[in-house]
Amino acid sequence: MRKLRAALTAVTVLGTAAVAVAVGTLDASASTELGGGALLPVSIVSDVAVDTTRQRLLISDQNTGQLVRTTYAGKVETTKTALPGVDGLALSADSGTLYAAMAEAHAIVALNPETLAETGRYELGATVYPRTLALAGGRVWFGYDGSADNGYVGNFGSFDVAGGSVAFHDATAERTAFHDAPKLLTAPGAPGTLVVADVSNNAVTGGAVAVYDVSGAKERLTANSSSSATFVRDAAVTADGASLIGFGVGCPIWRAPVASPYARVAGYDNTICTPSSIDVNTDGRIAIGYNNSDGTTDVALYPAGSETADQEFQLPNTAPENKPVPDQTGKVVWEPGGKRVFTFGYNYKAEWRLWVLDGPEQTVPTTAPPPVVRVRPSLTLSPAGTVSAYGTTVTVTARLGATATNRVVEIWADPYGTEPARLLRKTTVDAKGALTASLKLTRTTTVQVKFAGDAKYLPATAGAVLNTKVAVALQGSRQYKTAKIGTVSYRYYRKTVHPYFVTTMTPYPKRKQRLIFEVASGGAWKTWRVLDVPLTSAGKSVFTLTGAHPAGARYRVRAAYLTGTSGDTVNYPTYGAYQYFTFTV
Incomplete structure (x- = not known):
């Protein structure tokens, strides 16, 4: 862009x-x-701890396994290496100990924040990959997943600094689940509260938020949004511990009560797209x-x-x-x-x-002769947050609240992925301050409207995300007939024949399609087999269902694209129509 x-x-x-x-x-x-800014010797800034006692910054780099200590101005003073997968950092309240999560070492390490010398280590087990940290309720809390590539279900745990005893959260009695290592949030105004947010791309759990009271001997669930309509990319708790601020994909910043993390409403201007980070002082x-x-x-x-x-x-x-x-x-x-x-x-x-x-x-500014000032006009863009089929043409409407006409705005479209942003329209708004533009959707797209400002009005921007599904079709073959069972059309196969399925889906580099097979059992459809099959560059994949095929069993199958799970994040989760089939002798 x-x-x-x-x-x-x-x-x-x-x-x-x-x-x-x-x-x-x-x-x-x-x-x-x-x-021109202090150049840092890191490949990525994974996490940062601010040591106000010594006026130093502690920066982790999970790619290189190093921890960097700098001045407030960014001058590097100490670098500690051999911290495999170092990610989340947490500084004790007295600034005497820095805790660092080392995913590849399956441990939390305690360090002297001044020398970076190791002062303690808490082993978590070979299947635990800790990545996020927080301090609350007198314990060190860590979010973890179960694999080196973040591919398994996540959870969280804690340990007592004095005794070193490690406890893992047991969610069997709760309706909570996390995919990958969840983000852990705390606030000075609520020292006994821990907020756990699923920041993964998982279509089932991504965006879920759970709140725990950790003031006692064991954490206790107090609020939960186990199913969420939007992903969470980052979030923070307000200083008083009462509200949650976060964002997902695209433009909106939202807020919600910590006591009701599912009750999200838009806030904080919401005129700028692609937020990347939030922090609360x-x-x-x-x-x-x-x-x-x-x-x-x-x-x-x-x-x-x-x-x-x-x-x-x-x-x-x-x-x-x-x-x-x-x-x-x-x-x-x-x-x-x-x-x-x-x-x-x-x-x-x-x-x-x-x-x-x-x-x-x-502070409140002192009264002075008022200068000539510009005001920021209202600027909106609609629709927002829609979900459209592949190839849908959508018309967006920008509305500039400036009272005078003859003001020019630009409408830009920025498809997810590597495509560059393109200018859809740049012209003067009409007498009502409106300007429309149309675009054909093939990927989830961020649309922005921009007003450059003039002598009377400040610049303004507004944005919207238009979610876009993929085109998907599944075709079976090798059946010997097609007939209805009840009102549903089935393909009939001999039990000695292996059904052949061809999926056609909107192509994208390294994209996979998910085939979901279900079997009729006890009056309900139950998941029988799930597999991910790579697509060719033309968007094709084939699969042959081998194995034994019991006569009389009824099956159905559909193809799906799942954001993130299918290899990319440029489209909205899409499920194709079911194909029903059965076997005979």
Whole structure:
């Protein structure tokens, strides 16, 4: 996606006044050292712990198995290697111990945050791959899965620091399930509460959130959203422990009461798409990072209790020779109780940099002669969150709330995957402030409307995600006849014949189709066999059902595309029609 502008600036909004400020640090020496952002010697920023006692950052890199300790300005002081799969980090309340989850070592390691020397190790067993950490209720909590490639069901557990006893969560009596290692969330205002969020792509459990009271000897489920209509990519608990803030795929930021994590409503402007990270300061301020590359906001800061940003930042392009687009935000982290926001961005050369943003003070501005200011107009885009069949043509409508006409807006379409964003329409809105554009959907697509601003109005953006199914068809062959059983049409096969099934599905690199076979048993259909079959580049796959075929047994089969499970995430989960068949002598 092209960046429309690349200025290392931010807009601060105090009341109705807008002031441009530079992204920077809190002191001149740090600003000089940062220059174009502090280049970090990591392949990925997996997690970050902020040591306010020593004013240091602790950064894990799960790809290389190393932990990096830097100054607030990003100067590397110590690097510890040989931490296989190091991911989640948690710093004790007294800043005396850093806990790190090492997935490939099946252990949690305790480190001295100043020297990074190991001070303890908690072994979890050869089948446990810990990846996320949190401190709550006097215990260290860890989220884990059961394989090196995140391919199995996840869970969480904990251990007592003093005794070292490890306990694994038992969900047999609950309606909870997690796929891969769940994200663990806590808040200073609720020290006895642990929020567990499934951030996987699993079509069944992805997006589920469970809340536990961990103040006692054993965790106790207090709230649950075991089935969710939307994935969760990241989430955070507000400082008072009362609300959950999160996002899934596309544009919306949502909030929900911790006591009712399923009651999600849109919030926090919702005018910028592709959020990538959320963090809440101990005083209630909120930072949201966005994975944008089109000139829109990369980091937005919100005062405590407000859902309107008072600062918005953009990152520059640190690799112009590689791609004509700016850096993207991978993670935002507050300095607990402070006003620094540590922003970790990356460019198209896969280089990670630290940008230190100076968050706003929580004070009321003094009265002064009002400057000439611009106001931000309302800008909406509809429809949003729809689910359409492959090849559907959808018309979107942008509405600009500016009172005057003759204002130009742009409507962009950005299909999921590697396709570049394309401009659908750029022209003046009509007398009602509306502009429409049509597009044919072949992939789930983020649509954005952009108003560049003018002398009277500030720039504005709005977005919507249009979910798109794949085209899927399943055809069986080798039957000797077709006839109805009741009202349902069945294919009849001799029990010595192996049915042959051909699936045609919208192609995509490395895509697989899932075949789901069910057998009639006890008056109900029960899953009998599930398998994933790769598609050819033309979107074809074939499967022969071998083995013994008992005469009289009734079966049905359908082909499906499952987001993530089928090898990619560019379309919405799609199930084809059932094909029914049976065998005779």
